[in-house]
Amino acid sequence: MSDSQAKNNELVRVDNVEKIFHRGSEEIHVLSKLSLLVPTGEFLALMGPSGSGKSTLLNLIGGLDRPTNGTVTVAGDRIDQLSDRQLAAWRARHIGFVFQLYNLMPVLTAERNVELPLLLTTLTKAQRQKHVATALAMVGLSHRAKHYPRTMSGGEQQRVGIARGIVTDPTLLLCDEPTGDLDRKAGDEILNLLQALNREHGKTIIMVTHDPHASARAARTVHLTKGQLTREAVA
Amino acid sequence: MNAMLNWLAQIASITKFGLMSIPQRRGAVFATVIGIAGVVAVLVGVLSIGAGFRRAMTNSGSADAAIVLRSGSDSEMVSGFGRAETRLIADAPGVARNKDGPLASAELFVIINLAKRSTGTDANVPLRGVEGAAVSVRENLQVAEGRMFAWGKNEVIVGRGASREFAGLEVGSTVKVGREAWPVVGVFTANGGVAESEIWTDAKVLQAAYKRGDSFQSVYARLNSAAAFTEFKDALTSNPQLNVKVLRQSEHYAAQSETLTRLISTLGFIIAFLMAIGAVFGALNTMYSAVAARTREIATLRALGFGSGAVVIALMIESLVLALLGGAVGAGLAYAAFNNYRAATMNWQSFSQVTFAFAVTPHLLVQGVVWATLIGLIGGLLPAIRAARQPIAAALREL
Ligand SMILES: Nc1ncnc2c1ncn2[C@@H]1O[C@H](COP(=O)(O)OP(=O)(O)O)[C@@H](O)[C@H]1O
Ligand SMILES: [Mg+2]
Numbered sequence: 001m002s003d004s005q006a007k008n009n010e011l012v013r014v015d016n017v018e019k020i021f022h023r024g025s026e027e028i029h030v031l032s033k034l035s036l037l038v039p040t041g042e043f044l045a046l047m048g049p050s051g052s053g054k055s056t057l058l059n060l061i062g063g064l065d066r067p068t069n070g071t072v073t074v075a076g077d078r079i080d081q082l083s084d085r086q087l088a089a090w091r092a093r094h095i096g097f098v099f100q101l102y103n104l105m106p107v108l109t110a111e112r113n114v115e116l117p118l119l120l121t122t123l124t125k126a127q128r129q130k131h132v133a134t135a136l137a138m139v140g141l142s143h144r145a146k147h148y149p150r151t152m153s154g155g156e157q158q159r160v161g162i163a164r165g166i167v168t169d170p171t172l173l174l175c176d177e178p179t180g181d182l183d184r185k186a187g188d189e190i191l192n193l194l195q196a197l198n199r200e201h202g203k204t205i206i207m208v209t210h211d212p213h214a215s216a217r218a219a220r221t222v223h224l225t226k227g228q229l230t231r232e233a234v235a
Numbered sequence: 236m237n238a239m240l241n242w243l244a245q246i247a248s249i250t251k252f253g254l255m256s257i258p259q260r261r262g263a264v265f266a267t268v269i270g271i272a273g274v275v276a277v278l279v280g281v282l283s284i285g286a287g288f289r290r291a292m293t294n295s296g297s298a299d300a301a302i303v304l305r306s307g308s309d310s311e312m313v314s315g316f317g318r319a320e321t322r323l324i325a326d327a328p329g330v331a332r333n334k335d336g337p338l339a340s341a342e343l344f345v346i347i348n349l350a351k352r353s354t355g356t357d358a359n360v361p362l363r364g365v366e367g368a369a370v371s372v373r374e375n376l377q378v379a380e381g382r383m384f385a386w387g388k389n390e391v392i393v394g395r396g397a398s399r400e401f402a403g404l405e406v407g408s409t410v411k412v413g414r415e416a417w418p419v420v421g422v423f424t425a426n427g428g429v430a431e432s433e434i435w436t437d438a439k440v441l442q443a444a445y446k447r448g449d450s451f452q453s454v455y456a457r458l459n460s461a462a463a464f465t466e467f468k469d470a471l472t473s474n475p476q477l478n479v480k481v482l483r484q485s486e487h488y489a490a491q492s493e494t495l496t497r498l499i500s501t502l503g504f505i506i507a508f509l510m511a512i513g514a515v516f517g518a519l520n521t522m523y524s525a526v527a528a529r530t531r532e533i534a535t536l537r538a539l540g541f542g543s544g545a546v547v548i549a550l551m552i553e554s555l556v557l558a559l560l561g562g563a564v565g566a567g568l569a570y571a572a573f574n575n576y577r578a579a580t581m582n583w584q585s586f587s588q589v590t591f592a593f594a595v596t597p598h599l600l601v602q603g604v605v606w607a608t609l610i611g612l613i614g615g616l617l618p619a620i621r622a623a624r625q626p627i628a629a630a631l632r633e634l
Contacts, residue, residue, distance in 0.1 A: 055628075055632075056628070059627075059628040059631075062538075064538055064627045064628045064631070065626070065627070065628040084543070085542065085543075088537065088540050088541070088542055088543070089540065090540075091538065091539070091540045092539065092540025093540075097538050097539065099535070099631070103531065103532075103535040103631075105252055105532060105535075107251070107252055107255040107256065108252075116248065116536070116539060117539045117540065119241055119244045119245055119248060119541075120241060120245065120539070120540045120541065121241065122241060164539075
């Protein structure tokens with residue numbers, strides 16, 4: 001941890017970030033001069049219309065992509081300056097991802113799916129087993145440990161996805177439309193779970209959504225339009 | 236140590252996903268495996284012809300036996316000796332002896348025409364006249380059926396290969412020699428060697444039938460030992476009464492098989508190489524579609540922090556597994572179809588037919604598997620690199 005982070009309790013600092021994609025000769029300016037601060041322990045919702053750059057911003061914070069200009073600092077690390085290889089190791093250590101379509105491995109059981117990020121650590125098999133059991137218990141799926149994703153409902157699959165996201169106890173949990181593919185009831189359960197992770201376990205969460213019902217659960221909501229953060233709302 | 240193990244665990248789990256998803260892509264996978272099997276089967280099959288031919292030829296002669304020809308002649312066909320010369324050769328130092336005298340057989344041969352069983356067309360078969368020592372001079376020559384011909388009589392014995400390949404060479408049938416018909420009284424084996432492609436009779440009888448006077452074409456001699464060859468050769472080449480070329484039997488037969496084996500091998504390699512190019516494209520295609528089908532899966536793993544190196548290695552392993560499976564199937568097919576498959580071919584050095592069995596040797600099987608491995612590596616590399624270099628964020632957007 002850097003000094004400034006320790007002082008300000010800021011976990012994520014996005015500074016003057018630009019992101020330009022190239023499609024053929026066409027330039028797509030997705031983010032322009034965007035800045036954002038996220039303190040440790042926050043549950044932040046990132047809203048905006050489809051195509052506004054929410055996923056792009058989340059990917060920059062998660063080290064899946066690099067900004068065209070500007071800096072991204074997470075947990076004191078300037079991740080916009082890391083190499084691909086360094087980023088991979090950094091993600092494994094600091095980030096938990098939750099995807100809209102769960103992105104589970106169909107050939108693995110729930111517990112094997114949850115174990116995947118632990119294969120990147122130095123934990124022994126027994127230790128991994130313990131962490132997996134804890135994570136599955138936190139999402140309320142201990143009884144489904146040996147089941148395959150295809151035998152589960154969407155809500156259950158997403159809970160496995162969340163267990164996989166938190167099993168390494170990451171610095172930051174990034175969720176890209178985690179309820180986007182679920183009905184209201186299953187979505188609510190996921191939101192309850194995320195809220196509990198934030199409130200009871202102190203997880204810092206950034207959640208992309210375009211559903212106001214979902215963003216209402218977050219402590220703070222920021223809106224993204226035309227590549228810029230337009231307004232903020234604190235719940 | 237632990238980090239290394241975890242890296243291996245990464246590779247193992249990605250490989251596992253790939254292999255477990257094969258049933259969903261079974262069509263393309265099947266085509267690739269069969270393509271590679273085809274390359275290996277053809278390669279091994281064609282090369283087994285050469286290996287079998289070489290084996291037949293080298294089984295014919297040992298290092299402690301020699302063949303003597305007139306100097307300047309490449310084969311028995313164009314060689315010639317009188318009785319005085321063959322006697323000098325038989326009495327030379329180094330020649331083994333038994334109670335009947337030196338183990339040396341002065342021989343001549345003529346070519347007769349016989350119909351092939353398979354096609355009915357005529358082909359050249361050597362009819363060899365031999366002396367009493369001929370049997371001890373050859374490797375393992377045995378009369379397997381009937382009896383040895385009687386000396387001084389118009390009778391023949393027939394090599395196992397010739398009897399199989401040509402019509403009318405069973406014990407009890409007759410062979411047309413000039414205007415006469417000579418009875419076949421026995422069938423012999425010679426360790427699968429070249430003699431099995433021949434018909435034998437008494438040299439004296441053959442000389443008379445073909446009005447060869449008392450002339451021969453070669454002398455086959457058994458030596459005291461392999462080391463005695465130098466002594467034997469030096470004695471003959473330094474004798475001013477003789478003008479000869481002395482070869483170990485093993486070398487003689489190896490030299491005779493060289494042209495044909497080289498031709499067959501070259502042909503085999505060319506065919507296999509062309510097929511291998513096709514198989515590489517098949518493997519490329521399979522692995523590219525494997526990568527395409529798993530774009531999001533691979534991107535997810537990389538998002539979690541799995542290394543691109545592990546992705547490359549896992550995909551290469553998958554490609555190798557498919558290739559080795561194809562290689563094993565191909566090698567097995569080649570073994571089942573070609574090993575000991577009987578054939579006859581022209582021996583261009585003697586202008587007569589040599590019968591032999593295709594030999595799918597362990598060396599050829601290994602060679603086939605090596606080719607399969609190369610096809611798998613080449614076919615897997617580019618798709619694996621593509622998978623590893625895909626930008627994660629973009630790959631995650633794909634459904
Ligand atoms: N890898 C990429 N290459 C080109 N264009 C991209 C890429 N990723 C995103 N975009 C474009 O950037 C814009 C924002 O995308 P995204 O961040 O996914 O939006 P959101 O998540 O808010 O719906 C869209 O117009 C999209 O087409
Ligand atoms: Mg999005």
